Amino acid sequence: MALRVDLTFDTAHAERLAEFWKLALGYEDEPPPPPFATRDEWAASFDDPEDSGGGAWLHDPAGVGPRLSFLDVPEPKRAKNRMHLDIRVGRSADQWQRIEQKAAELVAAGATILHTTDGHHIVMADPEGNEFCIAP
The missing domain is CATH 3.30.720 (Signal recognition particle alu RNA binding heterodimer, srp9/1)
Structure with a gap:
């Protein structure tokens, strides 16, 4: 089961x-x-x-x-998460643009960008500091 x-x-x-x-x-x-x-x-x-x-x-x-x-x-919350969520936008020719669009939407909702690896993923924190990534 x-x-x-x-x-x-x-x-x-x-x-x-x-x-x-x-x-x-x-x-x-x-x-x-x-x-x-x-x-x-x-x-x-x-x-x-x-x-x-x-x-x-x-x-x-x-x-x-x-x-x-x-x-x-x-x-x-006191330290970096030992586990995080990845929000997957899907692989496509415009995937980086879609990653950036999702990041901008979430920043407007209270998230923070922590690190960007251009062309691959964006590391973010939700409004309470929980880390997550946006990736293809």
Whole structure:
């Protein structure tokens, strides 16, 4: 049996960071699991007084990419990620132009360009400093 992979981000502002990644990846909000009507109702079912942080959940509407979870945590990000996401624009004759266009779109949404390897990829950070790349 194949297993499914979800990716979880520790965040300072889960809902705000989820909005960025919805734009970056074309993802959508994931509804709460049945039988719950809302995420708040679902979270309350755990009855964990230690867990008072916010959260947001996204999924790929095509069902291809991994589910993303964003969970507020009290501690800040302190170092470079040991794992990062690559946003793939697809190989084509105009791939560098498409990489630059996606980077510009994400900068306008709060990302930062960290490094550019002309013609190959752009290393960026999301609004909370999580590194990712845009590549063909």
